[in-house]
Each structure stands twice: as structure tokens, then as C-alpha cells.
Amino acid sequence: MQRLLNKPEEYVDDMLKGIYAAYKDRVTYVEDDMRCYVTKRKKEGKVGLMTGGGSGHLPLFLGFVGDGMLDGCAIGGVFQSPSAEQIANVTREIDSGAGVLYVYGNYTGDIMNFEMAEELVDFDDIKCLHVKGCDDVASAPKGEEDKRRGVAGIYFVIKCAGAAADAMLPLEEVARIAEKANGSVRTFGVALSPCVIPENGKANFEVKEGEMELGMGIHGEPGVEVCPLKTADETVDYMLERILADLEVKEGDEVAVLMNGLGGTPLEELFIMYKRVTEILDERKVSVYFAKAGEFASSMDMVGASVSVMKLDEELKKYLSTEADTPFIHQSAIQ
Amino acid sequence: MEITREDIVRFIKKASEEMDANKDYLIELDAASGDGDLGMTMSKGFQAGAEAGEAFGEDDLGKMIFKIGSAIAAKVPSTMGTLMGSGFVEAGKALKGKKSLGAEDFVSFCQAYYHGVQKRGKASPGDRTVLDALKPAADAAAEAAAAGTDDPKELTRIAYEAALSGVEATKSMAPVHGKAYVHREKLAGVPDQGAIVGSLLYKAWAETF
Numbered sequence: 001m002q003r004l005l006n007k008p009e010e011y012v013d014d015m016l017k018g019i020y021a022a023y024k025d026r027v028t029y030v031e032d033d034m035r036c037y038v039t040k041r042k043k044e045g046k047v048g049l050m051t052g053g054g055s056g057h058l059p060l061f062l063g064f065v066g067d068g069m070l071d072g073c074a075i076g077g078v079f080q081s082p083s084a085e086q087i088a089n090v091t092r093e094i095d096s097g098a099g100v101l102y103v104y105g106n107y108t109g110d111i112m113n114f115e116m117a118e119e120l121v122d123f124d125d126i127k128c129l130h131v132k133g134c135d136d137v138a139s140a141p142k143g144e145e146d147k148r149r150g151v152a153g154i155y156f157v158i159k160c161a162g163a164a165a166d167a168m169l170p171l172e173e174v175a176r177i178a179e180k181a182n183g184s185v186r187t188f189g190v191a192l193s194p195c196v197i198p199e200n201g202k203a204n205f206e207v208k209e210g211e212m213e214l215g216m217g218i219h220g221e222p223g224v225e226v227c228p229l230k231t232a233d234e235t236v237d238y239m240l241e242r243i244l245a246d247l248e249v250k251e252g253d254e255v256a257v258l259m260n261g262l263g264g265t266p267l268e269e270l271f272i273m274y275k276r277v278t279e280i281l282d283e284r285k286v287s288v289y290f291a292k293a294g295e296f297a298s299s300m301d302m303v304g305a306s307v308s309v310m311k312l313d314e315e316l317k318k319y320l321s322t323e324a325d326t327p328f329i330h331q332s333a334i335q
Numbered sequence: 336m337e338i339t340r341e342d343i344v345r346f347i348k349k350a351s352e353e354m355d356a357n358k359d360y361l362i363e364l365d366a367a368s369g370d371g372d373l374g375m376t377m378s379k380g381f382q383a384g385a386e387a388g389e390a391f392g393e394d395d396l397g398k399m400i401f402k403i404g405s406a407i408a409a410k411v412p413s414t415m416g417t418l419m420g421s422g423f424v425e426a427g428k429a430l431k432g433k434k435s436l437g438a439e440d441f442v443s444f445c446q447a448y449y450h451g452v453q454k455r456g457k458a459s460p461g462d463r464t465v466l467d468a469l470k471p472a473a474d475a476a477a478e479a480a481a482a483g484t485d486d487p488k489e490l491t492r493i494a495y496e497a498a499l500s501g502v503e504a505t506k507s508m509a510p511v512h513g514k515a516y517v518h519r520e521k522l523a524g525v526p527d528q529g530a531i532v533g534s535l536l537y538k539a540w541a542e543t544f
Contacts, residue, residue, distance in 0.1 A: 076412065080412065080413065081412045081413075081417075082412060083409045083410075083417075084409070084417065084420070085405065085408065085409040086409075086412075108414055108456075109412065109414050109417065112414065112418070112455050115455065116417060116420070116421060116424070116455065119424070120405075222517075
């Protein structure tokens with residue numbers, strides 16, 4: 001695949017320079033480190049909310065920094081965790097005395113660095129709590145949810161946590177709502193091609209022509225099954241069957257749906273898939289309270305998509321329904 | 336015995352040299368069961384650690400060791416970089432305020448280093464990880480110090496030899512974590528690259544004196 005870039009090793013820094021230039025009224029960085037990304041519209045007194053993770057997933061992670069969502073984000077190299085020090089620097093900047101909630105994906109490297117960052121800011125008396133996104137149904141069986149990877153469904157977790165923090169709730173309460181959202185969302189992804197990491201220029205796994213991998217992770221982690229390429233309808237049937245069974249969605253339930261592209265799949269195809277999502281939900285008499293299609297957690301140039309479903313109750317609806325606005329994402333208030 | 340600031344500078348520079356000298360070997364081992372970047376990250380990380388150690392101007396050796404750990408973790412936030420950084424950070428906390436280190440303090444270093452890595456990575460001894468070099472080294476140092484060994488050359492040699500036996504033992508261990516687990520069938524008879532990193536750390540201690 002042909003790409004537009006300069007020096008591969010400057011991929012992340014070049015990208016960040018572009019983002020800071022484009023959104024100079026909205027975001028900036030601290031400690032002279034472009035990878036310590038923070039909002040310019042910090043709201044004093046509220047719980048600080050941040051995430052962090054590897055580059056290569058835009059708009060995840062930094063794209064969720066903005067009004068009604070996150071206050072900051074520590075950015076790693078492509079598919080690499082940011083350092084504990086970078087996380088600690090963002091933490092110190094966004095804390096305004098009410099503590100900081102970390103919401104990030106359930107990956108070993110990220111967990112270690114967020115835990116170490118918490119120890120580093122302990123000296124500054126900043127209280128931190130952690131919520132680890134673990135929505136990927138394909139990555140571990142039911143009953144072992146804490147082993148699952150975090151993927152696109154983290155959008156809902158961050159959205160609800162952001163609204164709770166904006167409502168000036170205390171740290172423990174924001175964490176409880178984030179954890180509740182996290183426990184209510186499931187995602188299933190499929191990949192039709194690998195992705196190429198700019199620094200080494202190679203795909204670190206393979207998806208053969210005419211095949212697809214069901215359940216593949218956003219860094220190319222092995223999925224549950226490789227099969228001949230299915231139609232959009234057949235693919236969605238497979239994905240939703242696993243999500244709805246795992247989430248125990250039943251007739252009369254209300255859900256939110258996120259139709260996510262992995263980077264190389266056009267929006268048209270996402271809506272072709274979403275058509276089937278609504279057919280299945282209608283058939284099961286499950287109503288859709290909110291839906292959004294686009295790219296939320298991508299994987300560079302990977303061709304593929306994921307579906308996330310969040311089961312709602314009145315409390316989650318309250319926090320999901322408020323307006324959110326970042327340089328990358330706009331969600332209108334739901335009336 | 337007395338380990339001084341200068342000894343610690345010598346130790347961390349030795350460690351950096353060892354990681355450098357074994358860079359290709361570690362890359363080769365890691366390519367078979369991991370990302371293939373271990374040699375690179377350890378070389379870069381320990382170099383940053385050595386620079387932080389040399390630049391440290393105060394006399395609190397615990398803080399110095401803490402700073403070395405922070406520098407390694409900041410330079411290479413990969414799994415192993417964070418783990419090695421965490422070991423130094425924990426050891427630094429254990430030795431806070433010390434202006435020179437005796438035999439018991441060296442044992443504290445070894446034990447806290449092990450605990451720091453264990454707490455961060457949540458593996459157990461026997462899982463075919465760096466812990467399988469760090470734990471035998473800490474145990475052997477504790478035993479020797481309790482039996483009266485007070486010569487730093489002797490004490491660090493005992494720790495290093497125990498770490499090497501630990502590396503040897505990983506050849507017959509089955510991995511349970513990360514990418515090594517996926518490649519477990521290919522690993523019989525091959526030492527764990529993480530454990531080798533642990534042994535190089537103790538090699539550096541042994542060669543400091």
C-alpha cells in the first residue's frame with residue numbers, strides 16, 4: 001500500500017504537529033512534550049478524566065479530549081504505551097483537586113504504565129482511580145471479562161464518564177458510572193486486511209485474499225476464526241449473535257450502537273452493515289436509543305469494522321444523552 | 336562492606352554496556368517469541384538509566400536508584416522497560432535516605448527489585464519470566480548475607496551465579512504470559528530472554544567490584 005508520510009520514525013510527531021496546528025484554539029501540550037495532550041478548556045473543580053494508549057487508532061485516544069469528554073491524553077508510539085512519566089505529567093495538569101480518573105484499554109503495557117504513573121503522582125497527593133475498557137467479546141470467554149481487550153466500545157465509557165465528571169460528581173461516583181458503562185458494552189470486530197506499522201513498513205500478520213478474520217484485535221491480535229469472505233449481512237449476523245448473547249440482550253431492552261470502521265473501510269460499507277444491525281434488533285424487539293457510525297477506534301489502514309452495543313438503563317441514558325464536542329467527535333444532545 | 340555513589344554509577348554503566356553487548360542476542364531470542372525489540376529497548380533504557388545515575392548530584396542513594404528507574408521507564412515504556420524501571424523505583428524507595436549501602440542494603444535492593452517487578456508485571460516465579468532470574472538472585476544474596484558474607488565482590492558474585500542458574504532453569508519452563516505463550520511449543524530448551532536481562536543486571540553488579 002502506498003502512503004503519504006515523511007520519515008517513518010517521525011510519523012507520530014508529524015501527526016501531532018498537524019493536530020496542534022489545526023486545533024490550536026482547543027488543545028495544547030504540557031512539559032514541552034507533544035505526547036502530553038490536554039484540553040485548553042479545562043473546567044476547574046471537576047474530576048479530571050484522561051486516557052492514554054498507542055498511536056495508530058485515531059480518533060482514539062486523543063480525539064476524545066474535548067468538551068463533555070476527556071481533559072487529557074498521554075500518547076505512545078504506534079501501538080505502544082505512553083510512559084508512566086507522560087501519564088503522570090498529564091495527570092498533574094488536569095487535576096484540580098478532585099482527583100483523576102484513568103479510562104484506558106485493558107492491555108498489559110498500558111496497565112503497567114498507568115499504575116506506575118499513579119505511584120508517581122502519589123507524591124503530589126493526587127488521587128487516581130482506574131477503569132480498564134474490556135469490551136472485546138472475541139478476546140476472552142464470558143466469565144473472564146477482565147481478560148478482554150478494550151476496543152471501540154470505550155467511546156461509550158468515556159462519553160458517560162465525561163458527562164458524569166461534567167455534572168461535578170465526585171471521583172468515586174464518576175468511576176462507578178464509567179465502570180457501569182464498561183460492564184454494559186460489548187464489541188466484536190472483523191478484519192479483511194492487516195495493517196502496516198510505518199516504522200518497520202511490514203504487516204505483522206496476514207489476512208489472505210478472499211478471507212476474513214473474525215474477532216481480530218485492533219493490533220492484529222488473533223481472532224476466533226478465519227473464514228472465506230462473507231457478505232455484509234452474514235458478517236453482521238455473526239457479530240451480533242455473539243454480542244447479544246454475551247450481553248444477554250432481550251426483548252424490550254434499549255441499546256446504543258456504535259458502528260466503527262478500522263481505517264480502510266469506507267463509511268458506505270459501515271452503513272450497509274448498520275442496515276443489518278437494525279434489522280436484527282427490530283426482529284428481536286430491541287430498540288435503539290442512540291447510534292453513531294464512523295471511525296472511533298481504527299487500526300491504521302486495516303480494512304474491517306466492529307460493532308459495539310451498550311445495554312442502557314435510565315442512568316446510562318442520562319449520561320450518554322448530553323452533548324459532547326471535541327475536535328474529532330461531535331455528539332448532539334439527545335432530547 | 337560499603338557500596339558508594341561511585342559504585343552505583345559504575346554498576347549502572349556496566350549494566351548499560353552489558354545490555355549493549357547483548358543487544359543482537361536479545362533481539363534474536365525475542366524475535367522468536369515476542370516483538371523482537373527487547374535488545375533495542377534494554378540498550379536504550381539502560382543508557383538513559385546510566386546517564387541519570389551519572390548526572391545525579393545528591394547523596395541520597397535511594398533517590399538516585401529511584402531516578403535511574405524513572406529514567407529507564409520514561410525512555411522505554413515497553414513492557415520490559417517499565418518492568419526494569421519499576422524494579423529500580425521500588426529498590427530506590429526501599430533505600431530512601433541511605434548515603435552508603437551495606438550487605439543488608441544490597442539484599443534490600445535485590446528483594447525490592449524483585450518485588451517491584453513482580454508487583455508491576457503480576458507474574459509468578461516459574462512462569463518463565465525475568466522473575467526466574469531475579470528471585471534466585473535475591474534469595475541467594477539474602478542467604479549469604481545472613482550467613483555473614485560481607486565482601487561486596489563475593490556477595491554480588493553469589494547473586495549473579497544464582498541468577499545464571501535461574502536462566503538455565505527457564506529452558507525447561509513453559510511460558511504462561513504474552514506472546515511467548517502463543518509460541519510456547521518452539522521454546523523448549525531455549526532460555527527466557529527476560530531472565531537473561533535479569534542475569535545481566537547481576538553480572539553488572541558482580542563486575543562493579
